[in-house]
């Protein structure tokens with residue numbers, strides 16, 4: 467007997483529920499409409515399959531300006547027709563996130579920290595589901611503090627780990643702690659590493675990325691408004707992190723990895739280091755140099771996309 471497929475979201479091709487399993491929520495099937503509130507999009511107000519059905523790559527990063535320039539850069543790299551100036555922020559009706567679509571690539575900002583990226587990912591993953599996207603790969607292209615690495619090094623995340631160096635993400639649901647694995651797609655990570663050797667000025671390593679809930683005390687910085695530990699205690703913590711394979715520190719990777727994994731999305735995290743945390747806490751590198759560093763993960767991911775699309779050999 468053919469499987470019974472429920473679909474009350476007004477989509478004529480009901481078979482997509484069977485084929486795409488990006489969402490993991492039985493309640494969605496009984497909703498008449500799904501409003502993606504923070505994107506200012508919805509299943510009744512927008513034709514999501516028409517707008518997003520061809521998306522194959524999603525790139526996310528903290529800052530709206532970075533994600534706009536990544537969209538611009540991708541537009542050039544893929545030699546797409548039209549003028550980037552005409553490409554509008556799809557989320558312009560809200561100032562929570564920015565979203566740009568260039569060909570099969572979606573570029574979205576996620577703000578800072580776990581709660582901000584987590585809200586964005588819920589709505590993004592539902593968007594991909596409603597749009598019936600298939601075979602999507604998602605990348606976080608970000609910045610980080612290096613652990614024993616000099617500034618400008620690109621770190622491809624092997625495992626995203628928490629502040630205790632555990633490869634897991636804890637989500638509190640209905641007053642209970644639910645633990646989710648933070649493993650990322652190994653093949654995508656290895657492919658990225660291989661392509662990095664084809665790019666100039668892109669020193670790249672694979673290693674663990676520690677995700678914290680704060681930039682200052684949470685990352686062992688001595689320069690916040692609060693600090694209750696000594697320089698020696700800070701360095702001891704960084705040494706322990708290094709021994710656990712941590713090569714960089716940022717603030718979104720564990721929830722990104724965990725949610726993508728549960729929702730069957732192939733995911734990678736590619737962050738450049740802005741400083742070596744063994745040498746200091748303040749980010750004192752000149753602005754133009756920081757901008758060049760931020761381009762490195764973007765170039766690597768754009769190179770990956772071009773390879774996957776067969777635009778370069």
Ligand SMILES: O=P(O)(O)O[C@H]1O[C@H](CO)[C@@H](O)[C@H]1O
Nearest residue numbers: 528578579608609716717718
């Ligand atoms: O540069 P992005 O990707 O925004 O991310 C990093 O920078 C922010 C802190 O400055 C945190 O969100 C951290 O994860």
Ligand SMILES: O=c1cc[nH]c(=O)[nH]1
Nearest residue numbers: 609610611715716717
């Ligand atoms: O040290 C750093 C630099 C960028 N982002 C972080 O989260 N930490």
